[in-house]
Each structure stands twice: as structure tokens, then as C-alpha cells.
Amino acid sequence: MKHPHCSFFFIKILAVIFCVALTNSFLVAETTFSDSPESLNKKNKLPQISVLKNRFVDEEGNPVLFRGLALADPYHLNKQEKWDNSYFVAAKEWNANVLRIPVHPQWMREVGIEQYLEWIDQSVEWATELDMYLIIDWHTIGNPDNWVPHRDIYHTSREETFYFWYRIANRYKNNSTVAFYELYNEPTNYAGQMGRLSWTNYKNLLEEIIYMIFQIDPTAIPLVAGFDWGYDISHIKYEPIDFEGIAYVTHPYPQKREKPWLDKWYEDWGFAAENYPLFATEFGFMGEDEDGAHVPVISDETYGEEILEAFKKWNVSWTVWVFDAKWSPRLFEDWDYTPSRQGRFFKKKLMELNSQ
DSSP: OOOHHHHHHHHHHHHHHHHHHHHHHHHHHHHHHHSOOHHHHTSOOOOOOEEETTEEEOTTSOEEOOEEEEEOOHHHHHHTTOOSHHHHHHHHHTTOSEEEEEEOHHHHHHHOHHHHHHHHHHHHHHHHHTTOEEEEEEOOEEETTTTEESSGGGOOOHHHHHHHHHHHHHHHTTOTTEEEEEOOSEEOOTTTTTOOOOHHHHHHHHHHHHHHHHHHOTTOEEEEEBHHHHTBOGGGGTSOOSOSSOEEEEOOOGGGSOSSOHHHHHHHTGGGGGTSOEEEOSOOOBOTTSTTOOTTOBOOHHHHHHHHHHHHHHTEEEEEEEESSSSSSOSBSSTTOOBOHHHHHHHHHHHHHTTO
């Protein structure tokens, strides 16, 4: 006959073993999923950037203006065997102090998010060594009210968008090089052809993402783009995002408005600089006879001078599109980094402005 106390003791032992095993499994999952790669945390870190009123500031409270380059997608560059440290060295040779890395949803699904995290890990290492900050850009274009994409490559969903930022925020929460999260590249409803688009709904969506990110990493700086393909943030005059520590984005390509530009730019986005930091994460120009010329990027150096003057006037940080030999408006013509027409203009400006 079995002793009842022995059976009870044996059951308690099994329960303890099960609880310990279960706890350990959660700890392992949390360690491998949530924490940044150890190799990145061993690297020298750049000064932490934060938001103070309408400016970006460093750890000592000094205002910082970012001027740099919008890169091509790591997937696109990897296909050309151009995703390597030399690409980042070239960007530094153009005197950039910030780089924007776009992640296209379709390509991320094709290779998996783990591959993109590996690419971003590499970019963090290369950028940190070269004293350049990073913007991670969820490069979708479409209607965030009904998730209709502009093209298949931009197709995503609410679930995928939240999960992407959940993974990104967890992975880079301890790394000051990854200073900015551009939450949704270019919201648009294509003048109604992609359905109705409500600023209130869009605002609510982004506030849910920002809430999640700040719970994971309160040092992150979310970037919020406006409507009309990321150009127009005039809605925030009446319904600003209900969080501090954020910045607003504009994509002020030359054909978004007709000349004269300055007053229209101020009305659409420049006004926001009185209360918030502004970041022009995409802009640029090319001649109508150049390869890949399309609306809204056709213009000349006159636009370049006027847009940079507006940025100076309103303390706007910027990354010019695009540091690639194929996508347009391209900044260089070949993989010897021979500047294109706009490349010559903006390289000269980067050399001047970031050396002051």
C-alpha cells in the first residue's frame, strides 16, 4: 500500500519542476526576443537624442540639426551586392550625420523579419562607428483607414504594422544610434480613389503605436507624417498627436505645390516648427529629361536653394532622397558614387552645412 504523504510529496515536486521549467522558458523567450544583440551593446554609443519643445537636443540640452541621406531598402541593396560597410562609408564621405533606412512590407514578408533585423543590426554597427544616427522607416504607402496599398510592395495590415514596431522597439530600445522611428511613410487616399481617409482615425492609430513604443522605450522619438503622401500636416492645427516627445514629418517635393513655394510650405507644414521638431525625411529634384523623372520631383536647383532656405528658417532636419544609383530622384549615377545633378547640389550643401 502506497503512503499518501509520499504521493503528495511526489506531486509537489513535479509541480515545482514544471513551474521552474515554465518560468525558464519564458525567461529564455524574453532574452532572445526582447533584448538587443549583445554585440551591439558593446559598441561605443552615440549621445542620446531627445525632444525639448520644438528642437532635437543632445544629452547636454544643446540643439541638434540632422542633415543626411535617405538610403535605399537593404533588400534592394543586398540584391545588388551593395549592402555593406562601404555604402555607409560613402554616406559619411558625403558628410551625412543621419541616415534613413526604409523597410518595404512586401520584401520583409519575403525574406522574414529576422533577416531585416540582421540587416538593421549591421547598419547600427556601421553607423555608430561613423557617428551617424538612424531613422527606421516603415515604408508603406496607402490608406491606413482601410489598408488599401498604393502598390503591392506597400501592402501591409494593422497587425503587421504593430508587430513590426513591437519588434523594432524591443530590439533597439537600448541603442541611441537608432534615434527615430518613422511610423508610417506616406498615408494617402489618392484623392479618394483609395477610399475615405480620416485624420482622427489615423491619429488614433498612431497614438496606439506610440503608446506601445513608449512603454517599451521611452527614449525613442516617433516621427509622424502627414497626408498627401507624407506632405501635409496642417491637420495638427486642430488635432495634434496627444503625446510629447514626438516630431512631425513632411515630404516637400517640388511639385506638391506650385510656385511661389514659401507661403504654401508654411501653411502646410512650416507652421508646426513653432511648437514641434520637424523632419523632412524625403525630398529632392531632377530634370524632366532625366531617367526616372516623374511627378512630383521634377524641378531644378532653384527648388534646392529654396527648400534648404525654408529648412534653415524653421530649423528643419532632413534626409534627401535617395542614396542609390537606380531609384529616383537618384543622388549618384553609378557605384563609384558619381553624383547626379541633384547629387552634386546636395553633396555640396552637406559638406558646407554639416561642417559649420
